[in-house]
Amino acid sequence: MQKGNIGVTTENIFPIIKKFLYSDHEIFLREALSNAVDATQKLKALARRGEFEGEMGDTTIRISNDAEKKIITISDRGIGMTAEEVDKYINQIAFSSANEFLDKYKDDVQSIIGHFGLGFYSLFMVSEKVEIYTKSYKDDARGVHWSCEGSPEYQLEEYDKKERGTDIVIHLDEESKEFAEETKINELLEKYAKFLPVPVAFGKEQEWKEDKMVDTDKDKIINNPEPAWTKKPADLEEKDYKDFYKELYPMGEDPLFHIHLNVDYPFNLTGILYFPKIRNNIEIQKNKIQLYCNQVFVTDSVEGIVPEFLTLLHGVIDSPDIPLNVSRSYLQSDSNVKKISSHITKKVADRLNDIFKEDRKQFEEKWDDLKIFIQYGMLTDEKFAERAKNFVLLKNTDGKYFTFDEYKELIKEDQTDKDKKLVHLYTTNKTEQYTFIEEAKSKGYDVLEMDGQLDVHFVNKLETDLEDASFKRVDADVLDKLIEKEVSKESKLSDEQQNNLVPVFRGRLPEDGSYIVSVENLDEDALPVMITQSEFMRRMKDMSEMQGGMNMYGNLPDSYNLVLNSNHPLIVNLASNIDEEVGGELKKTDEAIEPVQKEFDEISTKYADKKEEDLSEEEKQKRTEVQQKLDELKAEKENKLKSFGKEEKLVKQLIDLGLLANNMLKGEDLNKFVKRSVELLEE
Numbered sequence: 141m142q143k144g145n146i147g148v149t150t151e152n153i154f155p156i157i158k159k160f161l162y163s164d165h166e167i168f169l170r171e172a173l174s175n176a177v178d179a180t181q182k183l184k185a186l187a188r189r190g191e192f193e194g195e196m197g198d199t200t201i202r203i204s205n206d207a208e209k210k211i212i213t214i215s216d217r218g219i220g221m222t223a224e225e226v227d228k229y230i231n232q233i234a235f236s237s238a239n240e241f242l243d244k245y246k247d248d249v250q251s252i253i254g255h256f257g258l259g260f261y262s263l264f265m266v267s268e269k270v271e272i273y274t275k276s277y278k279d280d281a282r283g284v285h286w287s288c289e290g291s292p293e294y295q296l297e298e299y300d301k302k303e304r305g306t307d308i309v310i311h312l313d314e315e316s317k318e319f320a321e322e323t324k325i326n327e328l329l330e331k332y333a334k335f336l337p338v339p340v341a342f343g344k345e346q347e348w349k350e351d352k353m354v355d356t357d358k359d360k361i362i363n364n365p366e367p368a369w370t371k372k373p374a375d376l377e378e379k380d381y382k383d384f385y386k387e388l389y390p391m392g393e394d395p396l397f398h399i400h401l402n403v404d405y406p407f408n409l410t411g412i413l414y415f416p417k418i419r420n421n422i423e424i425q426k427n428k429i430q431l432y433c434n435q436v437f438v439t440d441s442v443e444g445i446v447p448e449f450l451t452l453l454h455g456v457i458d459s460p461d462i463p464l465n466v467s468r469s470y471l472q473s474d475s476n477v478k479k480i481s482s483h484i485t486k487k488v489a490d491r492l493n494d495i496f497k498e499d500r501k502q503f504e505e506k507w508d509d510l511k512i513f514i515q516y517g518m519l520t521d522e523k524f525a526e527r528a529k530n531f532v533l534l535k536n537t538d539g540k541y542f543t544f545d546e547y548k549e550l551i552k553e554d555q556t557d558k559d560k561k562l563v564h565l566y567t568t569n570k571t572e573q574y575t576f577i578e579e580a581k582s583k584g585y586d587v588l589e590m591d592g593q594l595d596v597h598f599v600n601k602l603e604t605d606l607e608d609a610s611f612k613r614v615d616a617d618v619l620d621k622l623i624e625k626e627v628s629k630e631s632k633l634s635d636e637q638q639n640n641l642v643p644v645f646r647g648r649l650p651e652d653g654s655y656i657v658s659v660e661n662l663d664e665d666a667l668p669v670m671i672t673q674s675e676f677m678r679r680m681k682d683m684s685e686m687q688g689g690m691n692m693y694g695n696l697p698d699s700y701n702l703v704l705n706s707n708h709p710l711i712v713n714l715a716s717n718i719d720e721e722v723g724g725e726l727k728k729t730d731e732a733i734e735p736v737q738k739e740f741d742e743i744s745t746k747y748a749d750k751k752e753e754d755l756s757e758e759e760k761q762k763r764t765e766v767q768q769k770l771d772e773l774k775a776e777k778e779n780k781l782k783s784f785g786k787e788e789k790l791v792k793q794l795i796d797l798g799l800l801a802n803n804m805l806k807g808e809d810l811n812k813f814v815k816r817s818v819e820l821l822e823e
């Protein structure tokens with residue numbers, strides 16, 4: 141028997157390894173299995189080259205457990221090792237590379253991905269003792285038994301082993317004993333071993349016998365050694381891709397499209413990516429792209445390897461060329477990884493373009509689900525945006541789809557304004573903005589549907605990218621202002637009438653300055669009163685809301701325009717019924733209120749920080765005076781408004797109709813409106 145010290149320099153490397161890699165303890169099983177797979181495949185390679193002529197036999201890798209004794213055994217029928225090889229690969233290389241690895245990353249523990257690099261050594265994260273029983277494939281080889289109890293000391297002796305191959309016996313430590321339980325092993329196999337390229341057996345197949353499930357003597361193979369991505373696209377049918385999707389995500393709905401990746405130069409990469417049909421957010425979070433290295437599961441956090449917008453996709457990427465034992469930041473600067481990332485982007489764009497060209501109908505049917513990926517891609521990846529320009533679609537309120545060019549053709553004639561800008565009208569909510577959409581359509585304009593999560597940003601991007609194009613929500617202004625043409629319409633109201641009318645409406649709107657009243661010369665059959673919200677302000681507020689309301693726009697109150705249609709018969713009528721004298725006086729009262737209100741506001745802000753008892757008599761007096769004056773003026777104004785009688789009621793009614801068309805009339809105001817309507821009908 142040989143005894144020795146493992147060739148590491150640091151005496152206490154075992155404790156270090158346990159401490160540092162704590163969170164990733166479970167990878168020990170993957171490491172042991174992938175060594176078994178390697179050993180099996182090496183033997184097959186030798187056989188192919190004629191360097192091994194013996195009987196291959198059953199090369200299934202077998203896992204067995206003894207939960208009570210805290211033991212897991214992994215047996216393969218691969219190349220095995222001679223005593224010299226154990227000494228070289230286990231005692232020297234495996235341990236010293238582990239040591240080197242830790243040395244390198246000891247100050248940067250957080251960035252250790254923890255995948256690979258530690259190989260055999262990782263078994264000691266969970267074991268108090270590891271044994272190797274092995275016999276090389278070589279003709280005159282003898283069996284060897286190696287054991288090590290988690291210290292740099294090991295024992296190596298001859299052992300009478302019948303079969304070629306290696307048994308790794310893992311004696312778990314007290315802390316890790318749950319790993320020897322059947323359910324835990326199954327869980328880990330499901331995660332790491334599902335697609336290992338060599339059959340792996342754990343437990344027995346079961347069958348129904350006399351009302352219960354019983355073990356048969358047939359081994360249960362837990363993996364699919366030939367997953368779809370390892371096959372040639374030509375050998376697969378649509379159904380195979382769907383079946384594989386189900387294999388990956390048993391609960392997922394059928395995907396929209398797949399993309400089969402297959403590259404061998406300048407890097408090796410295979411895989412299948414899917415555009416999923418997203419039902420809810422949970423699926424996006426749960427069903428992620430899985431990264432494999434030669435069919436061994438590595439991780440499902442692929443940030444940095446796959447461009448960000450594609451992390452929403454599902455599927456598998458398998459590449460031995462992605463450096464795994466490096467930090468994330470290093471990963472992103474790795475030139476292979478950069479190439480992989482841009483290759484994937486290109487492939488995805490090409491595939492979408494093909495489907496668009498070959499089967500536009502299918503593409504349109506799936507567009508609503510695809511939209512979010514494509515927009516996200518276009519917003520975050522210039523190269524993708526460039527490619528996607530050809531197939532990105534716009535959808536109008538009639539459910540028709542257009543490319544940019546097609547849409548331009550459609551609206552060019554009617555929706556070009558006097559500055560030669562092509563005005564795209566859009567809605568973010570077909571129901572809420574119904575009145576405006578209908579108004580636009582009745583003029584022969586087309587309205588786009590932009591109700592997606594990313595549309596606010598997308599509209600901004602399109603405005604920058606498309607030449608001479610602007611986007612306006614249908615309710616951003618009255619139609620004639622949204623798309624301004626050369627000809628301006630006559631007004632049926634005189635300037636004086638307009639001047640008299642505006643204060644009456646203003647008098648019946650909230651006093652907080654959230655409404656600006658204006659008169660526009662619109663069509664006779666357009667609505668008498670419309671409430672609009674400026675495109676710019678609304679967009680700023682929307683964007684700020686998406687960013688959590690962190691900029692100044694988020695804090696601004698909503699501001700609306702109340703537009704009076706000077707050509708609508710109701711407005712014309714109203715204006716002519718308003719007593720000119722009272723109308724003029726109302727305007728004067730308004731003007732008189734303004735400075736007093738301002739003074740009152742100033743006093744209020746000035747006194748706001750002080751306590752009531754700290755105010756001097758003089759200050760209190762001043763405040764009372766201003767307050768009184770303001771109250772008087774307001775009462776005067778109210779009296780004048782009331783003196784209009786029926787006209788005052790009509791003004792209220794018209795404002796409420798405007799609000800109603802915008803879905804803004806609620807609660808008490810809505811109730812008042814209903815009652816007033818009844819009264820007006822009775823009159």
Ligand SMILES: Nc1ncnc2c1ncn2[C@@H]1O[C@H](COP(=O)(O)OP(=O)(O)OP(=O)(O)O)[C@@H](O)[C@H]1O
Pocket residue numbers: 171175176178179216218219220221229230234256257258259260261306
């Ligand atoms: N089951 C096995 N059969 C035959 N040889 C093995 C087996 N397990 C380990 N070895 C030998 O021990 C060496 C060290 O294994 P270890 O897992 O530490 O590193 P690796 O597999 O070479 O690389 P990696 O860091 O990617 O795991 C292997 O290269 C192999 O030569």
